[in-house]
Amino acid sequence: MSAVLEIEGLRKTYKSRRRGVRNALDGFDMRVEAGQVHGFLGPNGSGKTTTLRTLLGLIQPDGGRMAVLGHEVPGALPTVAGQVGAIVESPQFFPHFSARDTLSLLAGAGDVPAVRVDEVLELVGLRDRAAERVKTYSLGMKQRLAVASALLKNPKLLILDEPANGLDPGGIREMRTLMRTLAESGMTVVLSSHILGEIQLICDEVTIISLGRRVAAGPVEQVLAQHSHGGVRVRLDAAEDLAAAADLLGRAGVAVTRHPDHLMLAGVDKPATVSRLLAEQHLYVSELAPVSVDLESVFLEITATAPVPGQHRQVDQSATIGEPGRTAGTTGGWGA
Numbered sequence: 008m009s010a011v012l013e014i015e016g017l018r019k020t021y022k023s024r025r026r027g028v029r030n031a032l033d034g035f036d037m038r039v040e041a042g043q044v045h046g047f048l049g050p051n052g053s054g055k056t057t058t059l060r061t062l063l064g065l066i067q068p069d070g071g072r073m074a075v076l077g078h079e080v081p082g083a084l085p086t087v088a089g090q091v092g093a094i095v096e097s098p099q100f101f102p103h104f105s106a107r108d109t110l111s112l113l114a115g116a117g118d119v120p121a122v123r124v125d126e127v128l129e130l131v132g133l134r135d136r137a138a139e140r141v142k143t144y145s146l147g148m149k150q151r152l153a154v155a156s157a158l159l160k161n162p163k164l165l166i167l168d169e170p171a172n173g174l175d176p177g178g179i180r181e182m183r184t185l186m187r188t189l190a191e192s193g194m195t196v197v198l199s200s201h202i203l204g205e206i207q208l209i210c211d212e213v214t215i216i217s218l219g220r221r222v223a224a225g226p227v228e229q230v231l232a233q234h235s236h237g238g239v240r241v242r243l244d245a246a247e248d249l250a251a252a253a254d255l256l257g258r259a260g261v262a263v264t265r266h267p268d269h270l271m272l273a274g275v276d277k278p279a280t281v282s283r284l285l286a287e288q289h290l291y292v293s294e295l296a297p298v299s300v301d302l303e304s305v306f307l308e309i310t311a312t313a314p315v316p317g318q319h320r321q322v323d324q325s326a327t328i329g330e331p332g333r334t335a336g337t338t339g340g341w342g343a
């Protein structure tokens with residue numbers, strides 16, 4: 008398969024006299040094959056928008072290389088721009104224009120045949136409301152209009168930042184069907200989303216970013232399989248002993264993620280070892296169950312962003328590369 012998008016060793020440092028130096032992208036890699044729906048995931052502040060803005064030539068990178076549809080960018084952006092549709096930040100529309108006026112204006116400016124306006128209105132489900140002013144639209148309808156505008160050029164690569172934002176469950180399902188239909192027609196779709204259940208349902212592959220670096224990538228099933236090995240849920244007779252148990256198991260080399268009423272362990276070969284270790288310290292197990300993980304658990308584990316009772320995780324606290332499975336609260340911090 009050929010890569011529609013290739014990013015290698017991308018670096019972006021923001022410097023400010025007041026806030027110092029921030030490595031927003033710290034050698035980030037990403038590869039997206041043709042015709043797939045690819046999920047781009049990461050905690051808040053991990054570098055997703057910076058990556059997408061850099062890719063679209065809106066930000067100058069400090070290092071690394073990027074190629075879109077086989078052309079090195081940003082140099083070849085004028086060549087490939089007509090084949091890339093993107094919504095990276097909520098686009099602003101004229102509030103007094105209708106959806107059809109808005110799309111007709113954009114189509115005219117981009118040499119897109121007028122007939123395409125009705126096609127995209129149909130695709131995103133706005134056909135029956137196309138004559139109404141944008142200012143009367145709900146958030147979800149504006150989101151549909153944004154997707155319609157990105158589809159106008161019938162791009163080969165469609166990049167969407169949070170396309171399900173503001174959509175109701177029915178709208179999310181329709182968006183999911185639309186993404187799959189587009190991919191089946193040969194379009195490659197890259198989408199960031201915080202709705203991990205959706206990503207798991209829609210995407211062929213995912214890239215997970217944390218602190219500006221790739222921490223996991225590949226087909227969803229493969230990423231799940233890599234991280235579901237030895238997954239075990241542990242409950243104790245006394246829930247107040249969970250902190251002590253997490254500490255003990257962590258020191259024994261088990262990857263532990265804390266939840267309010269249980270622990271999730273990863274990489275456990277023999278669950279009996281866990282109950283023995285805990286019992287030796289008078290911590291008694293009430294449940295020890297092997298579990299198959301979902302994308303949300305994998306995301307929380309490898310980015311170390313699972314909530315910990317009594318702790319308020321700060322946005323820059325997520326996992327560093329090569330250290331999956333660290334417990335939440337791991338300090339990331341900004342390297343110089």
Ligand SMILES: Nc1ncnc2c1ncn2[C@@H]1O[C@H](COP(=O)(O)OP(=O)(O)OP(=O)(O)O)[C@@H](O)[C@H]1O
Nearest residue numbers: 021022029031049050051052053054055056057058
């Ligand atoms: N113009 C800027 N100046 C300084 N720092 C910036 C700038 N833009 C982004 N950053 C920082 O770079 C880091 C990455 O930000 P980015 O917006 O790429 O994250 P993100 O993954 O898109 O987050 P979110 O999911 O919250 O949208 C953050 O710490 C952010 O504060």
